[in-house]
Amino acid sequence: MEEGKKLIITVLGYDRVGIIATISAILAESQVNILDISQTILQGFFTMVMVVDMSNSKADIGQLRDLLVEAGRTLGLEITLQHEDIFKFMHRI
Amino acid sequence: MPFHISKDEILETVRMVQSENLDIRTITMGINIQDCRHRNGNATGKSIYKKIVKYAGNLVKTGDEIEKEYGIPIINKRISVTPIANVADGLNRDEIIIIGKYMDDAAREVGVNFIGGFSALVHKGFTHGDEELIAAIPHVLSNTERVCSSVNVATTKSGINMDAVYLMGNIIKQTAEFTADRDGIGCAKLVVFCNAVEDNPFMAGAFHGIGEPESTINIGVSGPGVVLNAIRKHPEMDLGELANVIKKTAFKVTRTGELVGRVASQRLGVPFGIVDLSLAPTPAIGDSVADILQSMGLERVGAHGSTAALAMLNDAVKKGGAMASSYVGGLSGAFIPVSEDAGMIEAVVAGALNIDKLEAMTCVCSVGLDMIAIPGDTSADIISGIIADEAAIGMINRKTTAVRLIPAPGKNIGDWVEFGGLLGRAPVMKVNQHSPTGFINRRGRIPAPIHSLNN
Incomplete structure (x- = not known):
């Protein structure tokens, strides 16, 4: 368990123009650094997993989540944001 | 990736929270x-x-x-x-x-x-x-x-x-x-x-035992929906293989509790007590222990075979969970309350589940006859008889058992009681009306069983 500020963002929904642009813009505005992006499109269904670092961000995690979820609603996407420790704890011993 | 968790694993976790009701119960x-x-x-x-x-x-x-x-x-x-x-x-x-x-x-x-x-x-x-x-x-x-x-x-x-x-x-x-x-x-x-435990995080039975420290944080996890979906994916498996799937799922659910417990204990400056490995249902659809048993192949919970299915489920949850947490405690077993589990309620209404079968099921899981509404005119002696039976099961099997019955005033078999929220709603169930009065009125103490003499 770390007090670090790495988060995992997932984005699920139907593919369209501007998904990554919109999300990256929100992250840039909040001074959140993208460390890794992995994205696939299967039969028009868009799946993206992002690893981001928010240690230099002034926004708190709740505000960032609200911004992303709101953007997701406009684009018809389901967006989640969680601390990386959840994934580490669940999948690695 | 800067850390080595696969995309599938990440999406699995997200799905557990988003659509399978994975949560920290308490x-x-x-x-x-x-x-x-x-x-x-x-x-x-x-x-x-x-x-x-x-x-x-x-x-x-x-x-x-x-x-x-x-x-x-x-x-x-x-x-x-x-x-x-x-x-x-x-x-x-x-x-x-x-x-x-x-x-x-x-x-x-x-x-x-x-x-x-x-x-x-x-x-x-x-x-x-x-x-x-x-x-x-x-x-x-x-x-x-x-x-x-x-x-x-x-x-x-x-x-x-x-x-x-x-x-x-x-x-x-x-x-x-x-x-x-x-x-x-x-x-x-x-x-x-x-056999009440001193570190149970679940209500209504929680208390801070005499052997406990000044203050402590105990965690109750939940995840019937996660286990249910894992089982549904494998209709072809034999029960040994299925037990393994349940173990792995319980591990993941419990890890979440372990993490939250450690973080909470650190932030509150209070020692971390235990994670309780219980499968705790809620009235929400899909968050049901009854549904899990039915997904294992029973038409309705209460059918013959329910006790065996529950025994396997309960054991597999413990085996998976024990590995996931540094300190396991509390009640740690699947709960089978009636009013708090939509599948249990349906089984009662369908006539598949009665109080006698529930009693049998409490022999192999946590925690007892829980949140069961009975007719308001049930006598105190009959309620005492039910308590005595349940206590006997706990005493002989060295496990915690409990009774949380609601003799709903003015209600009869088939009527409903409504509590709302996590406490849910329940149909009033039939109770054996033959009197235990002579037995209960003898009072005194039933001596400890021979296998308590293990020193």
Whole structure:
């Protein structure tokens, strides 16, 4: 368990123009650094997993989540944001 | 990737939270209040109130922060305290009722929905404090909103206190009558135990045991929906393979609890107690232990085979969970409450599940006959008989068992009781009407079983 500020963002929904642009813009505005992006499109269904670092961000995690979820609603996407420790704890011993 | 978790694993976790109701059921802070004893109920109550507010003032805020940060819902924040019968020994019933009021006020002040510990441990006999506390139970449960009560009437080491079993039948009846205008909801906050544990985070039976530290954080995880979906994916597997799938799933669910427990304990500056590996259902669709048993291949829970399916489920959850947590404790077993589980309710309505089958199922899981509505005119002796049977199962099998029955005033078989929220709703179930009165009226103590002599 770390007090670090790495988060995992997932984005699920139907593919369209501007998904990554919109999300990256929100992250840039909040001074959140993208460390890794992995994205696939299967039969028009868009799946993206992002690893981001928010240690230099002034926004708190709740505000960032609200911004992303709101953007997701406009684009018809389901967006989640969680601390990386959840994934580490669940999948690695 | 800068850290090596695959995309599939990430999406699996997200799905568990988003669509399978994975959550932390409760963060329960245990608080020792043995130092709050004063000469009368008012002073003792005030002192308890102050201590709870001091220790748990940040509990709800911290829980909410963790929920936000980790994206895992934390449904309940709760408090358990030292059994009041110990703290208030020497005070009379009326003074103990005042203490109950202060507990309720403290719970409201810090924003928790339940506070446990209006309790007495009487498995071998009563102190004066125990007697006064038990007499106060119906008053406190009808005049407070958040206080939960429990009474331990038996243990494997000491046998069954049949005087207490007799008494609790009457106390449950009285509690139902005192809350008759709300379907007897007082009884939903009253648990009669055998082998009660000191670090249970789940209500209504939580209390902060005498062997516990000054304060501690205990976690109850949940995840019937996650286990259900894992099983549904594998209709072809034999039961040995299925047990393995359940183990792996339980591991993942429990890890979440372990993480939240460690973070909460660090932020609150309170030692981490245990993770309780229970599968705790809620009335939400898909968050049901009954559905899990049915997904294993039973038409309805209650069908012959239900006990075996539950035994396997319960054991696999423990095996997976034990590996995932540094400290396992509490009740740790699948719960089979009726009113809090939509699948159980359906099975009762369909005529597949009755109280006798539920009793059999409690032999192999946690925690007992839980949240079962019975006709309001059921006699106290019959309720005592049910408690005695359940206590016997716990005593002989060295496990915790409990009874939380609601003799719903004015209601008959087929009627419904409605509590709302996590407590849910339940159909009134049939109880065997043949009288156990002669047996119950013998009173005394059923001696501890031979296998308690293991020193």
